[in-house]
Each structure stands twice: as C-alpha cells, then as structure tokens.
Amino acid sequence: MKRALIVVDMQKDFVDGALANPMAEKIVPLVQAKIKSAKKNHLLIFTRDTHDPEYLETEEGKNLPVVHCVAGTPGWQVIDELWPYLADAAVILDKETFGSSGLLDYLRKMKGIEEVELVGLCTDICVISNALLVKAALPNAHVKVDARCCAGVTAESHDTALAAMRACHIEVLGQGEEPWRE
Numbered sequence: 058m059k060r061a062l063i064v065v066d067m068q069k070d071f072v073d074g075a076l077a078n079p080m081a082e083k084i085v086p087l088v089q090a091k092i093k094s095a096k097k098n099h100l101l102i103f104t105r106d107t108h109d110p111e112y113l114e115t116e117e118g119k120n121l122p123v124v125h126c127v128a129g130t131p132g133w134q135v136i137d138e139l140w141p142y143l144a145d146a147a148v149i150l151d152k153e154t155f156g157s158s159g160l161l162d163y164l165r166k167m168k169g170i171e172e173v174e175l176v177g178l179c180t181d182i183c184v185i186s187n188a189l190l191v192k193a194a195l196p197n198a199h200v201k202v203d204a205r206c207c208a209g210v211t212a213e214s215h216d217t218a219l220a221a222m223r224a225c226h227i228e229v230l231g232q233g234e235e236p237w238r239e
Contacts, residue, residue, distance in 0.1 A: 061100040063091065063160070063191070066185050067139050068105060070132030072178075075125040080208035080215075080237035081178050085138050088176050088206045092142045095174075100147045100167065104160060104177075104187065107151035110163060117154065152203045156186035156229060164194045168172030172199045176206035181214035188227050205231035212238070 067088060068074075072081045092101065106126040112118045126133045128151070135143060143149065150159045164170060173191050175184055184207055192200050202222055209215025219229045 058171045060098060060172040061102055061170050062092065062095040062177045063102045063104065063173060063187065064088065065175055065187055066106045067136055067177050068126055068132065069134050069136055072136050074132040075123055077097050077169050078208060083237040084206050084208050085136065089138050091176055091203065091206050096142065096145045101142065103143065103149045104157050105133065105135065105149060105151050106183065107112040107133065107153055129232045138174065155183050160187060161190050161194045164191060170195055170198055175202045178208055178222050180207040180209035181218040185218040185222055189225060190220050192225060192227060199228065201228035201230055203230045205234050208237060
C-alpha cells in the first residue's frame, strides 16, 4: 500500500514565534515520533505557510493582521526539532494560503496512494483545508488526521475542525488524547 504523511506548517512562527501557541509546542514530540515511524514506509510531504513582506495588504492579512511566515525569515522555517527530517521529504510545498493547490497537483500526479495522514498546525485553518483538498484529489484514498499531532488556535476550534473533517469521511485519530489537554 502506498501511503503519505503530510506535515502541515510546523513552522517557528506557529510554535514559538509571531503566532506562538502553547498547544503547538506540546505536540512537537508526537509529530517528531510520527515522522520517525512513518518515514520508512510513507511518502513524506511538508507544507510551509509562505507570505511576502506585503502580507498585511492581502485578504488574509486584513483578517489576521499579524505578519508571519515571511519567506526567508527565521519564523518561516520548519522548527528545529523537525529539521533533520526535511532531507527525507519527497517534497516541501510552499503555500500562500490555507490550502495548497500545489499539494493537490502533487498528489494527483502520484499514482496509487491509498492512505494519507495529516498532522500539524493549525487544525482549524490549514490542517482542515489541506485534508479536504486531499479528499478531493484522492477521493478513494483513506484520509486521516491524528488529533494528538495537531493543535488549533483554541481547543474549541480544534474540536470543531475535527468534527467537520469527520463529517467529510476523514478518520480522526486520538481526539481527547492531545498532550495539551493535560
């Protein structure tokens, strides 16, 4: 079976930078373990939220007026703990909005992917957007999200996103077991 693991936006600005979130910090060891165990038998894909210096002038910037993940800055980089796994990635996709059309194109070109798992940040914005795109690109693949390896802007919005994904036939693993719930 051909499988893919998509690591969504595990970048410094979301963990301990401009949009720091203590929940995000707590999932890092679990994401690291997930990648370590999956890299032998999964296609490993990373996404990076990527903006330019004029971010505040964009539609997103008008709704979320916090400059973050500007290409080439330290906050745009994947967190240090995951840096060693970038060499194992099949692809690193930069995306300028929540969902990655590049991911959609990439997955459509890959033949025979039967299972896709997503982990990362933020559950209620980029994880859900990309999970739904994966479901659209690969309608017959089994798509799942590991809630233990995700964090939302808030616990409530995380849970709402998981419920929405479940309603769209995306399997949700580990809800209620997230390390930040302790």
